Amino acid sequence: MKYIVMQCCKGYAVLMDEEGKYVFAANMNYETGQTVTNPIIMSDNHKQRKPVITIIKTVAAAAACIGIISIPCYSYYNRNLKPCSTVTLASDTSISMTLNSSGKVIGIESDNEYGKKIIEKVDIKGKDNAEAANEIVQAEITEGYIAAGDTVNVYIDGNSQKNYEDIKAKLEKELPKHDIKVNIHDEKHPPTEDNKGKKEDKLPHEKPVAPEVTADVSTKADKKPAPPTETKPVMTPAPPVHEETPEHETPLKPVETPVPPVQTEEADIHEKTDKHEPPAPPHKEKISGDILTEPPLSPVVNHPDNGKPLSELPL
Amino acid sequence: MDSETHEIIARVNLAKKEKHAADALISDYMPFIKSETAKFINRPPEQSDDELSIAMFAFYEAIRNYSKLRGSFLKFAALQIKNRLIDYYRREKRNTGGISLNITDEDEKSELIDTISDSRDDFRENEMREATKQEIAELSAQMEEFGVSFSDIAENSPKQRRTLEICGKAVRYARNNPQLLEDFLRTKRVPLVALAEGADVERKTLERHRRYLVAMLLICTNGYEIMRGHIMQVLKGGGK
Numbered sequence: 108m109k110y111i112v113m114q115c116c117k118g119y120a121v122l123m124d125e126e127g128k129y130v131f132a133a134n135m136n137y138e139t140g141q142t143v144t145n146p147i148i149m150s151d152n153h154k155q156r157k158p159v160i161t162i163i164k165t166v167a168a169a170a171a172c173i174g175i176i177s178i179p180c181y182s183y184y185n186r187n188l189k190p191c192s193t194v195t196l197a198s199d200t201s202i203s204m205t206l207n208s209s210g211k212v213i214g215i216e217s218d219n220e221y222g223k224k225i226i227e228k229v230d231i232k233g234k235d236n237a238e239a240a241n242e243i244v245q246a247e248i249t250e251g252y253i254a255a256g257d258t259v260n261v262y263i264d265g266n267s268q269k270n271y272e273d274i275k276a277k278l279e280k281e282l283p284k285h286d287i288k289v290n291i292h293d294e295k296h297p298p299t300e301d302n303k304g305k306k307e308d309k310l311p312h313e314k315p316v317a318p319e320v321t322a323d324v325s326t327k328a329d330k331k332p333a334p335p336t337e338t339k340p341v342m343t344p345a346p347p348v349h350e351e352t353p354e355h356e357t358p359l360k361p362v363e364t365p366v367p368p369v370q371t372e373e374a375d376i377h378e379k380t381d382k383h384e385p386p387a388p389p390h391k392e393k394i395s396g397d398i399l400t401e402p403p404l405s406p407v408v409n410h411p412d413n414g415k416p417l418s419e420l421p422l
Numbered sequence: 423m424d425s426e427t428h429e430i431i432a433r434v435n436l437a438k439k440e441k442h443a444a445d446a447l448i449s450d451y452m453p454f455i456k457s458e459t460a461k462f463i464n465r466p467p468e469q470s471d472d473e474l475s476i477a478m479f480a481f482y483e484a485i486r487n488y489s490k491l492r493g494s495f496l497k498f499a500a501l502q503i504k505n506r507l508i509d510y511y512r513r514e515k516r517n518t519g520g521i522s523l524n525i526t527d528e529d530e531k532s533e534l535i536d537t538i539s540d541s542r543d544d545f546r547e548n549e550m551r552e553a554t555k556q557e558i559a560e561l562s563a564q565m566e567e568f569g570v571s572f573s574d575i576a577e578n579s580p581k582q583r584r585t586l587e588i589c590g591k592a593v594r595y596a597r598n599n600p601q602l603l604e605d606f607l608r609t610k611r612v613p614l615v616a617l618a619e620g621a622d623v624e625r626k627t628l629e630r631h632r633r634y635l636v637a638m639l640l641i642c643t644n645g646y647e648i649m650r651g652h653i654m655q656v657l658k659g660g661g662k
Contacts, residue, residue, distance in 0.1 A: 111652055113558055114572040117445040118482035121572040123649070127593070127638060127656040128586060129572070129579040133479035135472055140555030147476060147510065149483055158491070 109144055112137045122146055188213065192270055193294075194236055194278070197260040199252045200225050202243055204236060210274065212239045221252060237277035244285050255286040264294040430495050437485045441573050444485055448478055454496065455481050458503045473507060480506035554648045561649070564640055568610055570633045578633040588623045589631055589638065590656045595621035597642045597657055606639055 110122035113129070120134040122143065131149040191208040195201065200222035205214035212231050217223050225246050231239035240261070247253045261278055265271035275291050282289045437444035448455070459467040459477040467474040483506070484499035492498045565571065580586040595617060596602045602613050602620075612635050618625035628635060641649045642657070650657060 109652070111554065111649065114562075116441065116573075118448040118478040121576045123652070125652060125655060126586060127590065127653040129576040129634070129637070131576050133476050135475045136470060138551070138555075139558055140551045147479065149479070
């Protein structure tokens with residue numbers, strides 16, 4: 108583009124281009140009226156920036172930098188350092204291992220002195236959970252805390268069912284190599300009613316609870332009849348199943364209950380009807396089916412004779 | 423020391439507003455400008471050196487762009503000079519690979535420039551330059567009546583293409599309506615309302631570039647044929 112030199116000053120010249128735009132340019136020994144090409148023009152980006160915009164840009168840049176740094180850090184923390192699950196080997200030495208999301212040991216602790224001794228002897232940080240459990244069990248066997256054929260309870264507290272299953276599969280594969288029995292339990296998802304008794308039975312240092320409930324019910328039934336709402340515990344809680352108990356016997360079956368509470372209530376009801384007292388309001392759920400065979404009387408609402416005077420009613 | 427600093431800053435602030443003050447400041451600090459140039463080219467600059475011209479221009483830029491937030495003025499000016507000279511050398515580097523016209527031949531009897539036939543007509547060119555110079559002087563004198571200078575126009579000139587096109591549209595409308603130009607010369611006021619309505623452009627945009635419009639409308643009046651020829655694409659509406 109061609110420029111006409113319109114004005115020459117000490118440090119600059121004013122030029123006019125073919126589009127009619129006036130610009131400041133370096134005065135390279137120009138003369139007024141000269142036509143020049145390719146001058147050195149004063150650029151617009153040398154203008155002073157507004158402080159507010161500068162501050163906003165600085166803050167935005169800082170935020171972006173923090174974001175760029177923190178996202179990988181957070182990701183690394185989540186993957187490697189964040190505790191994800193806990194595996195507890197419950198023998199005489201109760202040792203707990205904290206695992207990260209990839210199943211590596213990031214922490215190990217124990218409540219008792221035996222456990223602390225074992226922890227001092229093994230170096231399992233950063234190792235896979237199965238390998239670490241293997242080492243612990245090996246150390247316990249060496250120290251004599253457990254022997255071949257003993258049972259070791261393992262409690263897994265995983266952050267998800269999948270995590271639990273993964274750890275369980277690994278441990279079930281690795282630990283039996285030491286000729287010990289391994290019982291693995293999920294701490295987060297306790298067993299259902301069906302296997303609760305079994306689990307309790309396997310827990311060490313726990314004694315079976317004596318069956319007290321049935322005896323209480325029988326005495327109460329003799330002395331004072333329970334209200335219908337309290338007759339529900341006909342299904343008395345089953346006593347814990349002993350190891351000798353054969354499997355075909357269902358623990359929920361009320362064995363040798365002296366007086367079933369239902370019978371007590373029926374007798375009570377018969378006594379009340381003999382005395383011609385108004386019957387108790389029927390309760391469908393809580394009273395036995397024999398009493399509820401006939402529905403309670405209720406006024407006929409839509410009878411054709413409703414509203415007629417007494418004289419017109421048929422005798 | 424403080425009084426000197428305050429004096430420079432006061433002079434810089436004055437030079438931002440007045441052209442003569444800027445020229446005086448550049449003249450007074452010529453040794454500083456030369457020393458900064460010498461640091462870069464590793465020799466004392468001569469008056470005809472392009473580097474010195476660029477350093478003076480960078481000093482003028484520093485005057486225009488300086489604020490207290492930028493720290494010491496002389497340090498800021500030195501940085502501006504250095505940056506401008508680096509830019510200049512980078513630009514020149516792109517053109518390396520060409521042969522200088524002043525290279526002598528093997529016999530060292532003649533330079534390359536002497537062997538090239540010159541198709542330019544120097545006499546005609548000088549004549550044209552003189553005519554242009556005269557037109558510019560006339561325009562400058564006429565602009566003074568309106569209270570504007572070329573420096574003002576350069577500062578007030580549209581920077582964005584869209585604004586430039588709006589102003590060009592208004593100028594074309596004025597050129598097609600000689601009555602408007604006559605009124606402009608008579609009243610010495612830019613007919614902003616008529617231009618905005620006639621050219622169907624925003625009045626606010628024209629108001630912002632009033633001084634620029636003064637120069638362009640004056641060029642559209644009689645007597646500035648060379649300049650009108652230079653900006654013909656604006657007047658015909660053939661801009662990019």
